[in-house]
Amino acid sequence: MANGDIQAVQAFHDVxxxxYINLLTKPPLYKSYAGLKQVSLPEPPPPETPALKAVAGPTSATAGRLDLEAxxxxxxxxxxxxxxxxSATAGxxxxxxAASAGALYPIELYLVCGDFHGLAAGVYHYAPADxxxxxxxxxDFRGxxxxxxxxxxxxxxLATIVSTAVFWRSAWKYRTRGYRYCFWDNGTVFANLLATANSLGQQARLLTGFVDRDVDQILGVESEQEASTCLVPLGAAGGLRPYVARALSAIDSGDLGxxxxxxxxxxxxxxxxxxxxxxxxxxxxRGHVHRFEDIRIPVVPSEPLGKAIVERGSTRRFARxxxxKEQLSELLAASSTPMTADFGFGLSEPYLIVNAVNGVSPGAYHYSRQSGELELLKEGDFRAEAGHLCFEQALGADASAVVFFLADLESALGRLGNRGYRAAQLEAGVMGGNVYIAAHSxxxxxxxMTFFDDAVTAFFSPHAAGKSLMFLVGLGRTGIPNRVRPFRSKYGALKDSLARGASGERRPVPDWLYSN
Known part of the structure; x- marks a missing residue:
């Protein structure tokens, strides 16, 4: 009867x-709570601190006041x-x-606070649209x-901001890889948060180590769909004192749509x-939270932080x-600003392909986060390589430079375990988010952009041998019109030919091209 049982055919044919991506299953971009009390926040004044200065570190020696406006x-x-x-087509x-992969915005923010100026103690969810x-x-659930x-x-x-990731928002488009994108997006959100905190004189640090189940329970989220990713305590502690962890009743988990x-x-x-x-x-x-006191003073003037954030938008075409060189230096310094975090400093390192920077020869480079120096790995015109490595996108080929954030995962995981992967992705997201802010300022x-993982490592090897790409950012002057340019690199065309049976004997094939 096996040949007469057609279920196997139906199952195989369906899978x-x-x-094209199923638009009918796209999750909403906002979480909602029906019937719960909302507290309207005052209109937020734009942070006026120069963006590069805000990214570099705290701008005031005295702590700013944390009130409802802050x-x-x-x-x-x-x-x-x-x-x-x-949009005429999309409505x-x-x-x-903050930048988000595919504009899917998987990150939600919550506030856990005591009583302070204008807000009663409690646990709150932030509604971005309102x-x-x-x-x-x-x-008071701070205990x-x-x-x-x-x-x-x-x-x-006084308060701690807690981030969560709604995994399906990214997985809907990016599938398994969407898990990475959640932490990239978490990083770009926190790049903005840290810079804004600096501009307000508020201490802020990243805590990625916590009991997952307990934090999820405080927020009332369903861990399979939405899970806590990071805590950001705001301001200085009010001195150590005994605290009580209150009993937690079940609460509305909200509607993810x-x-x-x-x-x-x-x-x-x-x-x-x-x-x-x-x-x-x-x-x-955790061991201990790593704090950094040295603050670099930017040498190039920049727009106010608020203006840079409000006018930010992902570039769709670079002008070639x-x-x-001074602009590139500031962008790299911004990417490498030390952050106070419980996972340490320097999980990722910047590598670059420089296409068009006055005073810097085109080529592949490594940037030292400690010394601020560029090390030339190989000189030459690598626009085609950049376009191919950036998942066959013209943006990589046309950018003035592309910055790749690579991490030694073996070292990070050896020290931090599996949770080190979250930390490495998050840190790279913060680094990329800082580049966004700095560039627009x-x-x-x-x-x-997304990328061909192993090919990037192979391209920057032997220097990058054993490292894994976490995130990348292309930067340059925005093209007119700012619309995606059709693109096919010579390496993409060569790969297609080789995949169809061509031998590749008539032209040299670089070793890195055979990496995934």
């Missing part, structure tokens, strides 16, 4: 069908809705403060957060295997015009 600034200029436009388009806070819990993070200071800082999501076992397993299950595990994992364009 091997080709189709909270509004921090949230709006990190993840808020900054403008809308109408109303929403633009958020610039408002939805109260999820009433009362619960301190216990989950194994950090007593969280019980006395979808009921069924395709699961991707590899990313689900990775997230589960990277969890921490007890405060002791958190303490053992040069930028200056200098009147330049920038865009993140």
């Amino acid at each position: 091997t069908k080709l189709s 909270v509004s600034q921090l949230l709006h200029y990190s993840a808020g809705l900054i403008r809308k436009s109408n 109303e388009v929403h633009y958020r403060a 610039n408002a806070l939805t109260q999820l819990r009433e009362g 619960n957060l301190a216990a989950a993070a194994a950090d007593d200071s969280l019980a006395t800082v 979808f009921t069924e999501a395709i699961t991707y076992p590899e990313s689900d397993l990775l997230h589960a295997e990277a969890r921490l299950d007890s405060p002791q595990q958190v303490s053992d994992w 015009e040069p930028i200056s 200098l009147g330049l364009g920038a865009t993140g």
Whole structure:
């Protein structure tokens, strides 16, 4: 009867069908809570600190006042809705403060706070479209957060911002790889948050180590669909004192706008295997929070931070015009600004392909985050290579420079375990987010892109041998019109020919081309 059982054919045919992305299953960009109390935030004044200075570090020796206006600034200029436009084909388009892969915005922000100027103690969700806070819990739950993070200071800082990732928003388009993109997006959001905090004189640090289950429970999120990714305590602690972790009742988990999501076992397993299950595990994992006091003074004037964020948008075409060496130096310095974080400093290192920078020879380079020096790895015109490495996109070939953030994952995972992968992706996202801010503050364009992973490592080897690409950003002068240019590199064409049976004997084939 096997030949008469047609279920095998039906199943095979269905899973091997080709189709464009299913727009009917696209998840909404906003989370909502029906019937819960909202607190409207005041109109956030734009941060006026020069953007490069804000990215470089705290701009004031004295702590700024954390009130409702400051909270509004921090949230709006990190993840808020900054403008809308109408597309003839797509309708109303929403633009958020930080760059997001595919404009899918998987990151949600929450606030856990005590009583302070203009806001009652509680747990809140930030609604970007309304610039408002939805109260999820009433009362002081900072002690619960301190216990989950194994950090007593969280019980006395006025507020902590907690980020979560709604995995299906990215996985809907990018599938298993979407897990990476969630942390890239988390990084660009936090690049904005850290710069805004610096401009307000607010201390801010990144804590990626915490008991996952406990933080998710504080927020009331369903961990399979939405999970906590990072904590950002704001301001100085009010001195250590005994605290109480309150009993947690079940609360509304909110409406993500979808009921069924395709699961991707590899990313689900990775997230589960990277969890921490007890405060002791958190303490053992963290060691200590790395703080950095040296602040670099930018030498090039830049636009105010608020203006740079509001006017930011991913470049769709670069003009193939040069930028200056001074501009490149500031962009690289911005990317490598030390951040106060529990995973340390320097998981990723910048590598570059320079196409058109006055005073810098075209070629492949490594940038030292410690010395600020460029090391030439190989000289030459690598526009075609850049376009191919950037997933066959003209943006890589046309950019003045492309910055690749590579991490030694073996070292990071050896020190931090599976959770080190989250940290490496997040750090690279912050580095890329800083480049976005810096580029737009200098009147330049920038865009993140996807890439051929192993080919990038092979191209920059032997220097980059053993390292893995986390994130990349192309930068340069925005082209007119700012629309995607059709592109096919000679390497893409060669790969197609070789895949169809050509031998490649008539022309040399670089070794890196055979990498994935």
